[in-house]
Amino acid sequence: PPLVFSGIQPTGNLHLGNYLGAIKKFVALQDDHDCIFCVVDLHALTAQLVQDDLVSQTRQIAAAYLAAGIDAEKHIVFNQSRVAGHAELAWIFNCVARIGWMNRMTQFKDKAGKDRENASLGLLAYPSLMAADILLYRATHVPVGDDQKQHLELARDIATKFNNDFSARIAAAGLGVPMRMGEERVNGYFPLTEPLIEGPATRVMSLKDGAKKMSKSDPSDLSRINLTDDADTIARKIRKAKTDPLPLPDSVEGLSGRPEADNLVGIYAALADTTKAGVIAREGGRQFSEFKPALVDLAVEKLAPITDAMRRIMADPAEIDRVLKRGGERANEIAARTMGDVKRIVGLLDD
Numbered sequence: 001p002p003l004v005f006s007g008i009q010p011t012g013n014l015h016l017g018n019y020l021g022a023i024k025k026f027v028a029l030q031d032d033h034d035c036i037f038c039v040v041d042l043h044a045l046t047a048q049l050v051q052d053d054l055v056s057q058t059r060q061i062a063a064a065y066l067a068a069g070i071d072a073e074k075h076i077v078f079n080q081s082r083v084a085g086h087a088e089l090a091w092i093f094n095c096v097a098r099i100g101w102m103n104r105m106t107q108f109k110d111k112a113g114k115d116r117e118n119a120s121l122g123l124l125a126y127p128s129l130m131a132a133d134i135l136l137y138r139a140t141h142v143p144v145g146d147d148q149k150q151h152l153e154l155a156r157d158i159a160t161k162f163n164n165d166f167s168a169r170i171a172a173a174g175l176g177v178p179m180r181m182g183e184e185r186v187n188g189y190f191p192l193t194e195p196l197i198e199g200p201a202t203r204v205m206s207l208k209d210g211a212k213k214m215s216k217s218d219p220s221d222l223s224r225i226n227l228t229d230d231a232d233t234i235a236r237k238i239r240k241a242k243t244d245p246l247p248l249p250d251s252v253e254g255l256s257g258r259p260e261a262d263n264l265v266g267i268y269a270a271l272a273d274t275t276k277a278g279v280i281a282r283e284g285g286r287q288f289s290e291f292k293p294a295l296v297d298l299a300v301e302k303l304a305p306i307t308d309a310m311r312r313i314m315a316d317p318a319e320i321d322r323v324l325k326r327g328g329e330r331a332n333e334i335a336a337r338t339m340g341d342v343k344r345i346v347g348l349l350d351d
């Protein structure tokens with residue numbers, strides 16, 4: 001059966017890109033799927049080991065999930081480090097994946113910068129832990145932003161190599177599940193997970209530079225809309241957003257080569273649950289001086305209830321912790337079964 005898994009790192013400054021690229025999709029998927037939504041706190045250590053406020057950042061992501069409308073009774077919401085299976089399976093996957101695969105990851109290259117020798121080993125192995133996050137639950141679908149596409153391909157490569165290398169053991173243990181691998185139907189243990197990257201805002205760009213993605217770590221706060229921003233701040237940031245001097249085009253094709261216009265139209269479309277073409281049909285030909293106030297109104301209308309709910313939820317940290325603990329217990333039931341199977345397949349002595 002389909003199972004959705006996704007996660008967000010508790011690294012501060014949760015922004016509109018995280019909301020439109022990930023959280024909003026989680027909310028839409030939860031009606032028809034079993035879902036597991038994780039706060040991936042172990043990942044937060046890969047870029048910076050000593051964190052000021054990891055506990056409250058972790059609670060903040062959980063609060064955003066709940067404030068956006070994720071039902072933590074029906075689905076599983078927890079923080080990664082509570083379930084030991086993530087780190088255990090990541091170790092096995094470190095031995096499945098090849099160094100060359102990791103070296104090719106664009107996120108590693110971007111985040112390690114020029115001094116690659118000095119990046120943490122965890123930053124290099126990040127995609128292996130991410131594959132473990134997903135495959136620990138044998139999740140079939142992962143809603144993410146476009147920047148995570150390469151990591152999901154790597155998760156498929158890891159699953160494929162594991163299934164192939166251990167195919168005889170998987171079959172002998174009776175743990176094979178029929179699945180499609182390319183053209184063939186084979187028995188494997190781990191599914192080849194599908195990324196869910198759709199819609200008009202899979203890559204929300206910086207408000208200051210249409211060539212850079214909106215990011216938590218951008219030093220300029222004006223580059224992003226934070227989920228904690230109030231209405232005045234949202235209005236100021238959108239008013240100051242970089243644009244070109246032309247009016248909006250009359251067709252979506254006219255957005256190509258105009259990254260800032262394309263970005264604002266994409267944001268509008270995602271917030272309004274429509275397409276870029278739908279926005280252009282209504283707003284095409286308008287000047288930014290007219291379009292930006294309409295975008296401000298829409299963004300405030302959609303984000304203010306979430307910001308308010310986040311604030312209310314954050315006021316009761318004990319309740320957030322209760323949700324995460326209970327979610328961790330439920331996640332661990334699934335994870336422990338997978339780790340039992342994996343130990344049998346790999347040949348690790350266990351009870």
Ligand code: AQP
Pocket residue numbers: 007008009010011017018019020021022143144145146147148201202203204205213214215216217218
């Ligand atoms: N700009 C974006 N547009 C659409 N989706 C985005 N996501 C991130 N940025 C955008 C999606 O949000 C989810 C959580 O991201 P993450 O916290 O796990 O890691 P990230 O991709 O490294 O996020 P940031 O915000 O950009 O942080 P930094 O500054 O550290 O690089 C993922 O589904 C991601 O695709």
